[in-house]
Amino acid sequence: MDVAFIIETIVKIVVILSVFSALAGFGTYFERKVLAFMQRRLGPTHVGPYGLLQVAADGIKLITKEDIIPQNVVKPIFKIAPVITASTAFMAAAAIPFWPEFTVFGYTVHPIVADVNVGILYVLAVMAIGLYGPLLGGMASANKWSLLSAARGAAVFISYEVITGLSLLAPLMMVGSLSLIDINNYQKGGFFDWLAWSQPVAFILFWIAAFAETGRTPFHLVANDHEIVDGFGTEYSGMRWGLFFIGEYANMFFISFVMAIIFLGGYGDGSIAGAFQLLMKVAFFFFFFLWTRAAWPDVRPDQLMWLCWKVLMPIAILNVIVTGVVILIKTQGGM
Amino acid sequence: MHVEPFTDRNVSEQSAYYYVDIEEYPVTGWDKFKQVVKRSLKGELFIGLWIVMREMIKFDIHTVKYPMEKLPIGPRYRAVHKLLRLWESGFERCIGCGLCEKICISDCIRMDTRIDENSRKEVTEYSINLGRCIFCGYCAEVCPELAIVHGERYENASQQRAHFVIKDDMLTPLDLLVSGQQKDYPGFGSITPHEDERVAKTPLAY
Ligand code: SF4
Ligand code: SF4
Numbered sequence: 001m002d003v004a005f006i007i008e009t010i011v012k013i014v015v016i017l018s019v020f021s022a023l024a025g026f027g028t029y030f031e032r033k034v035l036a037f038m039q040r041r042l043g044p045t046h047v048g049p050y051g052l053l054q055v056a057a058d059g060i061k062l063i064t065k066e067d068i069i070p071q072n073v074v075k076p077i078f079k080i081a082p083v084i085t086a087s088t089a090f091m092a093a094a095a096i097p098f099w100p101e102f103t104v105f106g107y108t109v110h111p112i113v114a115d116v117n118v119g120i121l122y123v124l125a126v127m128a129i130g131l132y133g134p135l136l137g138g139m140a141s142a143n144k145w146s147l148l149s150a151a152r153g154a155a156v157f158i159s160y161e162v163i164t165g166l167s168l169l170a171p172l173m174m175v176g177s178l179s180l181i182d183i184n185n186y187q188k189g190g191f192f193d194w195l196a197w198s199q200p201v202a203f204i205l206f207w208i209a210a211f212a213e214t215g216r217t218p219f220h221l222v223a224n225d226h227e228i229v230d231g232f233g234t235e236y237s238g239m240r241w242g243l244f245f246i247g248e249y250a251n252m253f254f255i256s257f258v259m260a261i262i263f264l265g266g267y268g269d270g271s272i273a274g275a276f277q278l279l280m281k282v283a284f285f286f287f288f289f290l291w292t293r294a295a296w297p298d299v300r301p302d303q304l305m306w307l308c309w310k311v312l313m314p315i316a317i318l319n320v321i322v323t324g325v326v327i328l329i330k331t332q333g334g335m
Numbered sequence: 336m337h338v339e340p341f342t343d344r345n346v347s348e349q350s351a352y353y354y355v356d357i358e359e360y361p362v363t364g365w366d367k368f369k370q371v372v373k374r375s376l377k378g379e380l381f382i383g384l385w386i387v388m389r390e391m392i393k394f395d396i397h398t399v400k401y402p403m404e405k406l407p408i409g410p411r412y413r414a415v416h417k418l419l420r421l422w423e424s425g426f427e428r429c430i431g432c433g434l435c436e437k438i439c440i441s442d443c444i445r446m447d448t449r450i451d452e453n454s455r456k457e458v459t460e461y462s463i464n465l466g467r468c469i470f471c472g473y474c475a476e477v478c479p480e481l482a483i484v485h486g487e488r489y490e491n492a493s494q495q496r497a498h499f500v501i502k503d504d505m506l507t508p509l510d511l512l513v514s515g516q517q518k519d520y521p522g523f524g525s526i527t528p529h530e531d532e533r534v535a536k537t538p539l540a541y
Binding site for chain 1: 367368371380383384386387388390391394395396397398400
């Protein structure tokens with residue numbers, strides 16, 4: 001392994017970490033602003049211009065707060081749980097291409113930390129490990145709300161993970177590769193090549209599952225404030241709680257990237273215009289997360305599981321079968 | 336006076352109030368499934384999305400930036416008391432009759448008077464213990480001189496509650512009186528301006 005490669009990788013890791021930590025912070029700012037405007041409020045206005053520095057104020061507050069470890073918690077697990085959420089969120093980013101490759105000073109940069117050939121599988125698997133944050137945190141907290149939240153987390157996880165996997169299967173069958181770069185290149189042709197047109201059902205299903213995966217509003221039952229206080233976060237304070245938050249928002253960004261790349265053509269042919277299109281798509285998905293939070297009510301845990309198992313899963317399986325048959329007919333016909 | 340709101344308060348075809356149709360709750364699994372399909376495909380979810388989006392685009396923000404901006408309060412509002420002065424002479428309106436002290440149900444007004452050189456009664460001390468006052472407004476209602484009234488000051492945070500209610504704090508300062516800033520009390524039970532337009536009729540008979 002040559003030195004240039006190692007340096008490049010380290011630089012990429014640092015860039016991704018810092019950019020997305022900052023973005024996660026600004027995600028909370030956008031969320032507050034967008035929700036406020038939708039509810040005819042102003043949102044943060046006082047710290048900095050348009051309240052932009054609110055994020056910094058929150059950060060300072062979280063970092064300088066006393067780190068409280070309650071009496072009856074299982075200490076090591078309680079302490080490590082937020083780290084799991086945050087770190088797995090960022091680990092998932094390793095296989096996501098954030099930008100088409102470009103050349104600086106004659107050196108070609110691939111803006112992806114590791115183009116593993118099972119890219120999407122890796123991303124989903126690592127994101128799924130992120131569940132252990134809420135699960136362990138909730139179970140170690142010695143708090144009944146947290147415990148309920150952990151139980152809900154596990155139940156929801158089992159339900160949506162089935163949908164995520166099954167809905168992705170159909171587009172993957174068409175592409176024939178698990179690497180996100182290959183998936184992107186499959187849709188190079190432009191607008192009409194997007195997998196969202198050939199796989200609309202899978203697209204919608206994956207989108208729904210993404211809401212469950214990130215725990216956003218229609219499926220926000222792991223930390224539903226009006227039922228179980230803050231769920232797994234009830235006993236946390238200061239930066240440990242902040243880590244859960246960073247993890248959640250980073251996850252939202254990454255899943256938006258994944259959706260944009262798999263279903264909406266990613267960065268297309270790799271031009272600068274394509275790259276900016278990718279950012280626009282990601283911004284749309286992120287905005288949609290906030291949008292639904294302003295508009296839609298939450299479902300109950302049993303409703304979510306009912307929906308996942310009895311409605312979405314059969315649809316996903318049908319979709320896989322139909323896709324398989326169509327591919328089979330096409331290839332047979334082509335022979 | 337417009338009497339219609341007082342004569343037609345029943346729920347009827349014409350009135351703005353109507354009974355909401357509530358569908359039977361689904362019992363069987365198949366019915367529930369049909370309900371979900373109906374609700375998902377009817378576009379209700381997108382109506383919700385559209386409505387919040389519309390509000391965001393309209394940008395009709397209703398926030399009152401409270402410490403900087405304040406909403407006007409109605410004349411009936413019973414905030415911390417004020418002692419007013421006579422407009423012409425600047426004398427205190429209070430004649431020391433003691434009615435307010437007598438009527439106060441929580442017995443929190445304390446006053447002292449003396450007969451001055453001109454054989455007029457002079458109020459030497461007047462204080463209201465805000466820790467006991469229930470802001471019932473009886474003192475203002477009973478006062479024959481419109482001397483003790485409820486002011487508009489509803490921000491009662493202070494290092495000591497006595498800060499609001501010794502006589503010097505409640506009495507209109509002379510300079511404010513001269514510059515015409517003393518607000519007269521519209522009278523107990525007065526109606527908020529434009530209240531008629533803002534009140535919707537309430538159905539009384541169901
Ligand atoms: S408002 Fe009522 S309780 Fe308060 S001082 Fe006047 S009469 Fe007494
Ligand atoms: S009722 Fe009015 S005039 Fe009489 S003592 Fe009280 S404030 Fe003075």
